[in-house]
Amino acid sequence: xxxxxxxxxxxxxxxxxxxxxxxxxxxxxxxxxxxxxxxxxxxxxxxxxxxxxxxxxxxxxxxxxxxxxxxxxxxxxxxxxxxxxxxxxxxxxxxxxxxxxxxxxxxxxxxxxxxxxxxxxxxxxxxxxxxxxxxxxxxxxxxxxxxxxxxxxxxxxxxxxxxxxxxxxxxxxxxxxxxxxxxxxxxxxxxxxxxxxxxxxxxxxxxxxxxxxxxxxxxxxxxxxxxxxxxxxxxxxxxxxxxxxxxxxxxxxxxxxxxxxxxxxxxxxxxxxxxxxxxxxxxxxxxxxxxxxxxxxxxxxxxxxxxxxxxxxxxxxxxxxxxxxxxxxxxxxx
Amino acid sequence: xxxxxxxxxxxxxxxxxxxxxxxxxxxxxxxxxxxxxxxxxxxxxxxxxxxxxxxxxxxxxxxxxxxxxxxxxxxxxxxxxxxxxxxxxxxxxxxxxxxxxxxxxxxxxxxxxxxxxxxxxxxxxxxxxxxxxxxxxxxxxxxxxxxxxxxxxxxxxxxxxxxxxxxxxxxxxxxxxxxxxxxxxxxxxxxxxxxxxxxxxxxxxxxxxxxxxxxxxxxxxxxxxxxxxxxxxxxxxxxxxxxxxxxxxxxxxxxxxxxxxxxxxxxxxxxxxxxxxxxxxxxxxxxxxxxxxxxxxxxxxxxxxxxxxxxxxxxxxxxxxxxxxxxxxxxxxx
Numbered sequence: 001x002x003x004x005x006x007x008x009x010x011x012x013x014x015x016x017x018x019x020x021x022x023x024x025x026x027x028x029x030x031x032x033x034x035x036x037x038x039x040x041x042x043x044x045x046x047x048x049x050x051x052x053x054x055x056x057x058x059x060x061x062x063x064x065x066x067x068x069x070x071x072x073x074x075x076x077x078x079x080x081x082x083x084x085x086x087x088x089x090x091x092x093x094x095x096x097x098x099x100x101x102x103x104x105x106x107x108x109x110x111x112x113x114x115x116x117x118x119x120x121x122x123x124x125x126x127x128x129x130x131x132x133x134x135x136x137x138x139x140x141x142x143x144x145x146x147x148x149x150x151x152x153x154x155x156x157x158x159x160x161x162x163x164x165x166x167x168x169x170x171x172x173x174x175x176x177x178x179x180x181x182x183x184x185x186x187x188x189x190x191x192x193x194x195x196x197x198x199x200x201x202x203x204x205x206x207x208x209x210x211x212x213x214x215x216x217x218x219x220x221x222x223x224x225x226x227x228x229x230x231x232x233x234x235x236x237x238x239x240x241x242x243x244x245x246x247x248x249x250x251x252x253x254x255x256x257x258x259x260x261x262x263x264x265x266x267x268x269x270x271x272x273x274x275x276x277x278x279x280x281x282x283x284x285x286x287x288x289x290x291x292x293x294x295x296x297x298x299x300x301x302x303x304x305x306x307x308x309x310x311x312x313x314x315x316x317x318x319x320x321x322x323x324x325x326x327x328x329x330x331x332x333x334x
Numbered sequence: 335x336x337x338x339x340x341x342x343x344x345x346x347x348x349x350x351x352x353x354x355x356x357x358x359x360x361x362x363x364x365x366x367x368x369x370x371x372x373x374x375x376x377x378x379x380x381x382x383x384x385x386x387x388x389x390x391x392x393x394x395x396x397x398x399x400x401x402x403x404x405x406x407x408x409x410x411x412x413x414x415x416x417x418x419x420x421x422x423x424x425x426x427x428x429x430x431x432x433x434x435x436x437x438x439x440x441x442x443x444x445x446x447x448x449x450x451x452x453x454x455x456x457x458x459x460x461x462x463x464x465x466x467x468x469x470x471x472x473x474x475x476x477x478x479x480x481x482x483x484x485x486x487x488x489x490x491x492x493x494x495x496x497x498x499x500x501x502x503x504x505x506x507x508x509x510x511x512x513x514x515x516x517x518x519x520x521x522x523x524x525x526x527x528x529x530x531x532x533x534x535x536x537x538x539x540x541x542x543x544x545x546x547x548x549x550x551x552x553x554x555x556x557x558x559x560x561x562x563x564x565x566x567x568x569x570x571x572x573x574x575x576x577x578x579x580x581x582x583x584x585x586x587x588x589x590x591x592x593x594x595x596x597x598x599x600x601x602x603x604x605x606x607x608x609x610x611x612x613x614x615x616x617x618x619x620x621x622x623x624x625x626x627x628x629x630x631x632x633x634x635x636x637x638x639x640x641x642x643x644x645x646x647x648x649x650x651x652x653x654x655x656x657x658x659x660x661x662x663x664x665x666x667x668x
Contacts, residue, residue: 057507057648057649060503062499062644063499063503066596066643066645067647070646103499103502104499105499106498106499107501119470121508122507123508123511128470130470130472134464135453136451136462137456137477137483138476138477139477141474141475143471165437165439165478167441168392172391172456187440187441262400305396307400310393310400311401314393314401
């Protein structure tokens, strides 16, 4: 069996494609006395994947590990071993593991607004039309795997929000109705399912993606950057999980000045994160505008949260800030 | 102004009521030169609450802090100060802060199954009937505040689940249909909104609440106990946020033996947590069955996860484990 080599040495940065891509190097797994166990485990893992797909079932990485406890001497001793084999299978088929029936442990990502998600009832096959305008103060919680969902929407854009509190405010006031948009709450760093959902929705419906996070290095380099170009240590997956159409609406460093926001001093860890990004992050190094923004933030020495807009009144964010920003999307950070 | 004293010295344990309750001690806040700022802040916070209720609006604790930045010399310098005043107001009115219009930052809690949640559209006043059987592989994500929701259900019980992965399995297979129940995912330690949702639903619909967590001290003393009797450091709120009807379905220490589950050794922190609970936790000290269970776990020296049931096949949990357990609810841990 020949697998793509999953290592930094086999990766190149592709600005046009928008993600870190694998080069052509492969590793070989042959059937010998020394490799018989790993070889058997790889075949077993492929068989489990086939079974999941044939029976329309799912397994978390953790469950797959426990299933192996019945594979006699091919059983895994630690989940790290089964995860590594799963990563190999994923890379071999050039698919993401959700497409192979393996789902992440964690959920995350809530939706409200101008979107109908199309799913089906497993038992009856009946089509389910999930209208995200009909959840009141609640929301639609996206499943761990989103590969089979379809979408219908007349929305003009997707607004992706860092904090649950801000999302709740916009939902409570039906902001999506006025702005004709889809609201998505990430609740911090977005999960795989959340990133994949946004990507599929944006691709299929050709929608711009505007991102609204706290104005601090964590919001920029961790949350926004992970959403937009993926993470550094899973390059064979970024193709599926990046959202190249994402752009940063705010809170930008300049917003802190323009909107006279209350701030907190940057912590040491914030400064370190921003300086690291300026020095090492290929995404930041590619975008002059980001270098300017991070440098400005370091010079100001402060950060501001989304909710700092409440200083001007609780609904200032909906009545003034978002409309003013949305009138000039060309000013969003790349 | 006279406030209930929020301190351990003013708390008693009420096994019959099921939560730690406040005794009668109060503290006084008068208008003097030294207290004028806190006095003004308290009045301002009450006024903000009144405004929220009058305008059907909400504010997170963080937003309330930022709103104060426009209160001139009554502004708060740190959020800890505004939180303390909010706690005072909450205790003064003997209401939870969600009822006063203040909502938590964090969301959490997904629902699927035999439940219709009744909410309303803020703009039109139209009643929204949210049918939790119609979300396919997705779910209904409960809002940060659940005080105004109503419920309709024919379900026989509520099954509250620790991990998102197990929840997704039960949802994917429409387990709620076969078992005629409501599935709720906590995703770890339940948020306030999640606990309050379960409490209101269980009270109003007179439903038993069965809890399905990992078989380890964290699952027992942190997740389950917090859900059932509330947390130690917010006694004036436990009345609203405890779920006295909760009972632990599994994974019990005995399940590890009965179902021959794959285990992991207890970590030092697990053993410490279990021993602490046996020594200091008034809830555990009140229930002999819990003392026996925790002692058994410490003696076995192992823990088992919900997903360990996958050793017997991915759907063993639905086909064998849950039906067997649900046939004998009298054996659930209190």
